[in-house]
Amino acid sequence: MPSGGTVEKALDILYCLHESQAPLGVTQIGRSLSLPKSTTYRLLAALGRRGLVDRDPRGRYQPGMALVTLASGLLERDPVVVAARPVLEEQARARGETIFLAALRSGRILVLDKEEGSGFLRAAPRVGTELPVYATAIGKLYLALAPDAVSLPEGPIHAFTPLTCLPGPALDRELARVRSQGWASNLDEWILGLTGLAAPVLQAGRLVAAVAVAGASSRLPPREHGRFVQEILAAGRAIAERLEGRVA
C-alpha cells in the first residue's frame, strides 16, 4: 500500500487488473489500491495511451494486448529457458508427468517454461505464474540454497492448505534436510492433491534455476519418489551442462 512514485502506482494498477481476472472499474481499482478516483483515472488513461490497458465494451478496464507485444520473444531470449527446453521435452515424454522450469526474476520465483505430461489428470502450470516461496518445492529449494536472494512476502503469511508448512522451526528443519539431500518436495502444501519434486540447476555452485516434476499426489506416491527424484536431479544437471555449453 505505501507505494513509491507515480510509475509504481501505475504498475500496481496493472498487477491489480491481472490478479482480478476480470475487467474492473475506476472506483474498484482505486479502492483496492487506496488511490483517489481521479488519480486512478489519470493513471489508467496514461496506461491506455500506450496500450497497456484496454477497455471492454462497458468501459471497464483490463490488461492490454501491448503486454503480449512487450512480452513476446522474452522467454526465447533467456539462456536458461533455451538450455532447458529439450531437457523438459525429453523428461516429460519419458515420465509422462508435467515437468517445469522456474527461476528467480526480480525477486519473484516465476514459472519460465513447462512441458505437460500425457495423463488425463496432470498439472498444467501457466508460464509466468509466480510460485509462493514457502509451500512449494522450488520455493523451498530457493530458501534452502539461496536464502539471501528470496524473501518472504510482506503481508501476513497464510496457509494455502492444512498441510502448508508455515515459516518457523518446522520449516527450518525441512530446509536443513533440503540442503543436505539436494532436492525438495511439496506434498499437498500449496494445492491439495498436488505433489511436486524439485531439483536445482547449479552454475558454479550457485542456484540459477530449478526443475520440478509435478502431478497428482496419487500418481506420485512417496514410495516412487526415489525414482522421480533421480530423474529430476539428472535433468537439473543436464540443464546446467547445456548452460555451460558442454552439450550442443
Added chain:
Amino acid sequence: MPSGGTVEKALDILYCLHESQAPLGVTQIGRSLSLPKSTTYRLLAALGRRGLVDRDPRGRYQPGMALVTLASGLLERDPVVVAARPVLEEQARARGETIFLAALRSGRILVLDKEEGSGFLRAAPRVGTELPVYATAIGKLYLALAPDAVSLPEGPIHAFTPLTCLPGPALDRELARVRSQGWASNLDEWILGLTGLAAPVLQAGRLVAAVAVAGASSRLPPREHGRFVQEILAAGRAIAERLEGRVA
C-alpha cells in the same frame, strides 16, 4: 518524442527495450528517447522494482519477466481468439500454409494468434507483433473497412520494399477495390517474398478482426489466389459465426 507524463515516459522505455532486442545501458536508452540520464535511471529503477525490467550480469537493462506474468492468460480471455483457434487449426492443416488472426487493439493492429503451416519455407509471425497499416493485407482491410479506427503512423512513412504502396492515389484505388471485393492482398509489399491474403471477421457489419493466409510468394502465385481467397473468406465467416455463438 514529445511524450506525455511520467508514466508514459516509463512505458516508452519498455517499448525501447523491446525494440532493441538486446540489453541496453542507461545512456543509450536516454539518447534514443531524448531523456536525461538521471531521469532514465530513476524510471528504470521504478520499472525494476516492479519486475518490468531486469538487468543482465553486466548491469544493462532488458524487459523483465513480469511482462510474461502480466501477459499470461490475456489471449485465452479474448473472445475473438477463443472463437478463432479451432478455425485457424483446421485451415492451417487443410492448406498447409500459415494462417493468422489479427485485430485492432489500442490503435494498433496486432497478431493475436497463429497456426503455422507445414512447409519447410513458411511464414512464422510472432504473436504480439504489430502490423503496419499500409503494406499489409490485414492493414489494408482495416483502412478500407474501418478507416476511422486506424490511423497512419506519426513519423515519416517509408517504403518497406520497392513494391510498398505508399499512401496516396494509388493506395486509395487499391482500398476501393478491397471494399468492393471484400478481401485484401499484399504481394511483397511488406517483406520481399512474402504474400498475404486477408479476409474480414464481421460482427453486425463491423470489422472486429481479420484472418490471413501468409506464405512465400512462390507458394501463393496469383493464379492460385482465387482458391485461397475462398478459403480465407470462409474462415472469416466461420469465426464470426462462432463469435455469435451459433456454433459450439
Added chain:
DNA sequence: TAGGATTGTTCCAGATAATAGAATAAGATC
C-alpha cells in the same frame, strides 16, 4: 599499468506535473 574516456549512480534546488477534493455528467437500478 596508467591515463583517458565512457557509463552508471547520487544529490539537490527549482519547477513542472501529479494530486485529491469537489462538481458535473453518464449510467445503472429499482
Added chain:
DNA sequence: GATCTTATTCTATTATCTGGAACAATCCTA
C-alpha cells in the same frame, strides 16, 4: 422516473519529478 452508483472533468495546492552537475565505477587504449 427518481435515486443511487460510477465515470469524467476541473482546479488550486504542493508533492514529486526533473535535469544539471558532481562523483564513482568501469571499460578501453596506449
